[in-house]
Amino acid sequence: MINYNELTVPEATLIQKELRSQVLITPFKGAIHYIAGADISFNKFSTTVYAGIVLLRFPELTPVGYSLVKKEVLFPYVPGFLAFREVPALLNAWEQLPIKPDVLIVDGHGIAHPRRMGIASHFGVLTNQPTIGSAKKKLFGNYEEPGPNRGDYTPLTDKQGEIMGNVLRSKDKVKPIFVSPGHLTDVAGSLHTLMQCVGRYRLPEPTRLAHNAVNQFRLGTLPEGWSESF
DNA sequence: GCGACAG
DNA sequence: ATCTTGTCGC
Numbered sequence: 587m588i589n590y591n592e593l594t595v596p597e598a599t600l601i602q603k604e605l606r607s608q609v610l611i612t613p614f615k616g617a618i619h620y621i622a623g624a625d626i627s628f629n630k631f632s633t634t635v636y637a638g639i640v641l642l643r644f645p646e647l648t649p650v651g652y653s654l655v656k657k658e659v660l661f662p663y664v665p666g667f668l669a670f671r672e673v674p675a676l677l678n679a680w681e682q683l684p685i686k687p688d689v690l691i692v693d694g695h696g697i698a699h700p701r702r703m704g705i706a707s708h709f710g711v712l713t714n715q716p717t718i719g720s721a722k723k724k725l726f727g728n729y730e731e732p733g734p735n736r737g738d739y740t741p742l743t744d745k746q747g748e749i750m751g752n753v754l755r756s757k758d759k760v761k762p763i764f765v766s767p768g769h770l771t772d773v774a775g776s777l778h779t780l781m782q783c784v785g786r787y788r789l790p791e792p793t794r795l796a797h798n799a800v801n802q803f804r805l806g807t808l809p810e811g812w813s814e815s816f
Numbered sequence: 817g818c819g820a821c822a823g
Numbered sequence: 824a825t826c827t828t829g830t831c832g833c
Contacts, residue, residue, distance in 0.1 A: 626823070630825045663824075665821040672823075694822045704822070725822045759833080764822085 590670045591660040602703040614771040618644045622687035623792025627800035637675035638800040651814035653682040654803045669708035691792045695719040696768035698750040710769025717768030718776040
């Protein structure tokens with residue numbers, strides 16, 4: 587694989603345009619037995635990132651274990667190019683998983699991106715894995731504010747009216763989250779699956795647990811590697 | 817030129 | 824993303 591650390595933004599843009607043709611937006615078939623959440627944590631001004639993937643049983647959402655990996659990253663955070671900063675470390679965490687989930691939820695957007703290549707789509711294409719993008723803020727597109735109750739949602743569209751994903755109120759009266767298909771699933775399917783992952787918090791369980799895990803890892807409370815004890 | 821801008 | 828205490832609303 588290409589070394590993302592030495593890329594320029596123009597070069598990264600070319601890679602996104604190439605990968606874009608490989609993204610497959612199609613209804614997800616089959617049952618989901620395992621689902622996972624991926625996230626990254628780091629200290630401000632540091633080049634060390636702490637990546638993690640938490641595996642859960644589905645639909646119970648009971649955690650099975652987590653994969654934690656530390657890595658040096660030089661590519662800076664540039665809106666629209668998050669994948670070049672976080673994907674390398676996440677791939678290492680992915681390789682370390684003893685069981686691959688049927689679907690992976692990534693913290694960021696899927697095709698709701700200027701070039702349809704958000705981090706969830708990027709990771710999905712590289713691993714040939716069904717992925718869903720779940721972000722806390724909009725990156726690209728237009729939408730109407732969804733209703734105030736849990737479960738209310740509105741479409742996120744591009745400048746041509748094409749629906750890229752949905753804006754979902756995951757909890758009563760909290761800021762909505764942005765859900766879009768990454769790879770090997772579609773807009774309706776990604777929303778449906780994600781809704782089944784929302785518990786009593788704003789963020790879906792896979793993402794929330796992954797966020798907790800990488801933070802504990804960064805702070806030295808959890809060890810690197812694969813572990814089944816929480 | 818101006819506003820927007822995942823983590 | 825991370826750093827942070829109290830504070831407002833349900």
